[in-house]
Amino acid sequence: MDCLVINGGTPLKGEVKISGAKNAALPLMAATLLTSDECVLRNLPNLSDVQFMARILKSLGASVEMNRGTIRVRARKIDGFGDYDLIRKMRGSICILGPLMGRLNEAKVSMPGGCVIGARPIDLHLKGMRDLGAKVRVEAGYVHAKAKRLIGGESFLGGRCGPTVLGTANMLMAASLAKGKTLIHSAACEPEIEDLAKFLNAMGAKILGAGSPTITIQGVRRLRGAEHRVIPDRIEAATYALAGAVTNGDVTLRSCQPSHLSAVLDKMREAGVRIESGRNTLRIRPAKQLRSVDITTMPHAGFPTDVQAQMMVLMLKSPGISIITERIFESRFMHVNELARMGADISIEGPSAIVKGGQPLSGADVMASDLRASAALVLAGMAAKGVTRVNRVYHIDRGYENIDGKLRALGANISREPGQ
Ligand code: EPZ
Numbered sequence: 515m516d517c518l519v520i521n522g523g524t525p526l527k528g529e530v531k532i533s534g535a536k537n538a539a540l541p542l543m544a545a546t547l548l549t550s551d552e553c554v555l556r557n558l559p560n561l562s563d564v565q566f567m568a569r570i571l572k573s574l575g576a577s578v579e580m581n582r583g584t585i586r587v588r589a590r591k592i593d594g595f596g597d598y599d600l601i602r603k604m605r606g607s608i609c610i611l612g613p614l615m616g617r618l619n620e621a622k623v624s625m626p627g628g629c630v631i632g633a634r635p636i637d638l639h640l641k642g643m644r645d646l647g648a649k650v651r652v653e654a655g656y657v658h659a660k661a662k663r664l665i666g667g668e669s670f671l672g673g674r675c676g677p678t679v680l681g682t683a684n685m686l687m688a689a690s691l692a693k694g695k696t697l698i699h700s701a702a703c704e705p706e707i708e709d710l711a712k713f714l715n716a717m718g719a720k721i722l723g724a725g726s727p728t729i730t731i732q733g734v735r736r737l738r739g740a741e742h743r744v745i746p747d748r749i750e751a752a753t754y755a756l757a758g759a760v761t762n763g764d765v766t767l768r769s770c771q772p773s774h775l776s777a778v779l780d781k782m783r784e785a786g787v788r789i790e791s792g793r794n795t796l797r798i799r800p801a802k803q804l805r806s807v808d809i810t811t812m813p814h815a816g817f818p819t820d821v822q823a824q825m826m827v828l829m830l831k832s833p834g835i836s837i838i839t840e841r842i843f844e845s846r847f848m849h850v851n852e853l854a855r856m857g858a859d860i861s862i863e864g865p866s867a868i869v870k871g872g873q874p875l876s877g878a879d880v881m882a883s884d885l886r887a888s889a890a891l892v893l894a895g896m897a898a899k900g901v902t903r904v905n906r907v908y909h910i911d912r913g914y915e916n917i918d919g920k921l922r923a924l925g926a927n928i929s930r931e932p933g934q
Contacts, residue, residue: 515905515906515907515908516907516908516930516931516932517903517904517905517906517907517930517931517932518892518895518903518904518907518910518917518918518928518929518930518931519901519902519903519928519929519930519931520877520892520895520896520901520902520903520904520926520927520928521877521900521901521927521928522875522877522895522896522897522898522899522900522901522902522927523896523898523899524761524896524925524926524927525761525762525763525764525800525925526757526758526761526763526764526765526896526921526924526925526926527763527764527765527924527925528765528766528923528924528925529765529766529767529768530754530765530766530767530768530920530923530924531768531769531920532746532747532750532751532754532767532768532769532770533557533559533560533746533747533750533915534557534558534559534583534743534744534745534746534747535559535705535706535709535744535745535746535747535748535749535750536559536561536563536564536747536749536750536912536913537606537679537704537706537747537749537820538705538706538709538710538744538745538747539555539558539559539561539564539567539744540563540564540567540606540607540609541606541609541680541683541687541706541710542555542709542710542713542742542744543555543564543567543568543571543585543587544567544571544609544610544612544613544683544687545613545687545710545713545714545717546571546576546587546589546613547571547574547576547589547592547610547613547614547617548589548613548616548617548687548690548691548714548717548737549589549617549717549736549737549738549739550588550589550590550591551588551738551739552586552587552588552739553586553587553588553717553739553740553741553742554584554585554586554739554740554741554742555584555585555587555713555741555742555743555744556583556584556741556742556743556744557583557743557744557746558580558583558584558585558744559583559744559747559750559915560582560583560915560916561911561912561913561914561915562908562911562912563604563606563912563913565580566600566603566604566607567604567606567607568580568585569600570596570597570600570601570604570607570610571587571589573596573597573600574589574592574593574594574595574596574610574614575589575590575591575592575593576588576589576590576592577589577590588739589617592614592617592618593618594614594618594620594621594622595621595622595623596610596614596621596622596623596624598624598655598656599624601623601624601626602624602625602626602655604626605626605629605634606626606680607623607626608623608626608636608639608680608684609680609683609684609687610623611623611639611643611657611659611684611688612643612683612684612685612686612687612688613687613688614659615643615646615648615659615661615664615688616664616687616688616689616690616691616692617691619648619660619661619662619663619664620659620660620661621657621658621659621660622656622657622658622659623656623657624655624656624657625652625655625656625657629884630845630848630883630884630887631843631844631845631846631848631884632843632844632845632846633844635673636657636681637673638671638673638678638681639678639680639681639684640652640657640659641669641671642669642671642681642684642685642688642698643659643684643688645667645668645669646661646664646665646666646667646669646685646688646689646692646696647661647662647663647664647665647667647692648660648661648664649661663692663693664688664689664691664692664693664733665692665693665694666689666692666693666694666695666696666731666732666733667694667696667697668696668697668699669685669696669697669698669699670699670700671685671698671699671700671701671702672699672700675813675841675842675843676700676812676813676841676842677700677701677702677703677727677813678702679702679704679706679707681702682698682701682702682707682729683702683706683707683710685698685701686698686707686710686711686714686719686721686724686729686731687710687714689731689733690714690717690719690720690721690731690733690734690737691733691734691735691736691737692731692733693733694732694733695730695731695732695733696730696731696733697728697729697730698728698729698730698731699727699728700727701723701724701726701727701728701729702813702814703725703726703727703813703814703815704813704814705725705745705748705771705774705814706745707724707725708724708725709742709744709745710724711724711725711729712724712742713740713742714737716740716741716742717737717738717739717740718734718736718737718738718740719731719734719737720732720733720734745771745774746769746770746771746774746794748770748771748774748775748818749818749820749821749886749913750913750914750915751767751770751771751774751775751796752775752778752818752820752821752824753821753824753886753889753893753914754767754920754924755767755775755778755779755782755789755796755798756778756782756821756824756825756827756828756893757892757893757896757921757924757926758798758799758924759782759785759787759798759800759801759828759831760827760828760831760893760894760896760897761896761897761926762800762801763798763800763924763925764797764798764799764800765797765798765924766795766796766797766798767795767796767797767798768794768795769794770794770795770796771794772791772792772794772795772796775818775821776815777812777815777816777817777818778817778818778821778825779791779796781807781809781817781825782798782828784805784807785801785804785805785806785807785828785829785832786801786802786803786804786805786832787799787800787801787804787828788800788801788802804828804831804832804833804871805832805833805834806829806832806833806834806835806836806869806871807829807832807836808836808837808838808839809822809825809829809836809837809838809839810838810839810841811839811840811841811842812841812842813842819840819841819842819843819846820886821886822838822840822846822886823846823849823886823887823889823890824886824889824890824893825838826838826849826850826853826860826867826869826890827853827890827893827894827897829869829871830853830858830860830869830871830873830875830894830897831871831872831897832871832872833871833872834871834872835868835869835870835871836868836869836871837866837867837868837869838866838867838869839865839866839867840865840866840867841865846884846887847862847867848883848884848887849883849887849888849890849891850862850867852880852881852883852887852891853875853880853890853891853894855878855879855880856875856876856877856878856880856894856895856898856902857873857874857875857876857898858873858875858894859873874898874899875894875897875898875899876898876899876900877895877898877899877900877901877902878898878900878902878903879902879903879905880894880895880902880903880904880905881904881905881906882904882905882906882907882909882910883906883909884909885909885910885912885913885914886913887909888904888906888907888909888910889910889913889914889917891904892904892910892917892921892928895928896921896926896928907930918930
């Protein structure tokens with residue numbers, strides 16, 4: 515298993531191009547199952563999760579051609595039984611449930627695994643399918659869903675931690691081919707949901723209100739092929755913005771969408787980071803004096819849980835005490851113990867991490883765990899004095915395209931080495 519070796523202390527300087535959004539790409543790829551026509555998606559990021567989803571589409575019978583950032587999918591004929599082992603390995607694959615139900619009125623998909631950040635239940639996904647008239651049961655590790663024909667209805671998709679992003683995606687895709695009108699309350703408002711709705715409407719769906727908590731879908735008989743360009747990855751953008759900030763660098767992000775990460779930029783400005791925002795660029799310059807700020811993760815447009823770990827590294831650089839509260843996932847502080855090996859002074863009190871910032875960080879051997887925690891360890895390694903080895907870098911390759919290449923181009927002293 516490869517590792518990243520980072521010699522910290524160099525301020526990052528220069529420009530970085532932001533790739534297409536992983537969390538938009540996965541449901542968009544699943545949506546191509548809704549039609550027998552050819553669909554084309556552009557600006558796809560080159561990530562292991564995207565390649566994995568392509569394998570899942572092929573396992574369902576679709577023809578898939580990927581060439582650099584463009585994918586052509588033709589799901590002429592598909593079967594509703596996903597490959598157990600494939601689907602179980604990636605949580606994001608649950609978003610094939612909606613399109614299989616919309617297209618075939620039947621699906622048998624494996625329960626997605628939990629992961630280090632939490633149990634990752636899918637009760638709201640199944641509730642949504644039932645609200646469209648499907649009979650759903652879980653048996654022997656599989657979700658079995660079946661309907662004579664899906665019938666539009668009303669559905670409330672709010673859970674104890676707010677709306678479900680992929681649950682909303684599944685509902686949009688299934689309801690697009692249901693008979694009649696569907697009303698979703700407490701829908702997820704993430705930009706990735708808006709992007710999916712835009713693609714579905716280009717395919718002939720009739721969706722209104724995506725990006726707001728209330729979405730209406732007027733079902734249609736069939737959907738046609740369409741082309742679509744995936745939105746920029748707001749989490750990758752936030753990660754590189756914070757990489758610039760934690761190294762006191764001067765970094766310009768290109769091909770990003772600043773309005774998709776306004777909560778992150780607001781908190782970075784509150785912490786003293788100087789940020790200039792353009793139409794699809796962001797320039798990050800060093801703070802005159804960093805300040806500690808408190809963060810609570812929320813559903814969009816609140817502070818995103820996927821940037822919580824990376825923001826913690828900025829708070830480690832900021833003198834004073836910051837309280838970072840994680841409201842979306844039950845165990846998303848895996849990075850704290852690893853940061854402590856680098857000299858970080860953080861204590862956990864229930865859903866909150868109390869960060870005592872302003873102490874110097876020193877390089878250490880650390881272990882990646884979940885995708886975003888691993889990115890935080892890379893940021894900490896660049897901010898620390900000395901050498902940091904981030905092991906199990908496959909976690910990072912799931913969600914960051916060519917992270918070491920992009921950081922080297924910004925002047926970071928980072929290399930990828932074969933692990934033990
Ligand atoms: C999406 O996951 C993202 N993944 C996650 O990004 C992101 O952290 C998450 O949304 C929240 O923003 C993709 O889009 C592929 P949820 P998703 O359903 O849809 C609870 C990353 O690092 N819940 O919105 O699976 C759940 O336990 C990944 O890129 C239920 O209770 O997340 C959590 O507490 C990590 N029942 C909360 O809702 C359900 O049926 C939000 O989960 C579904 C979810």
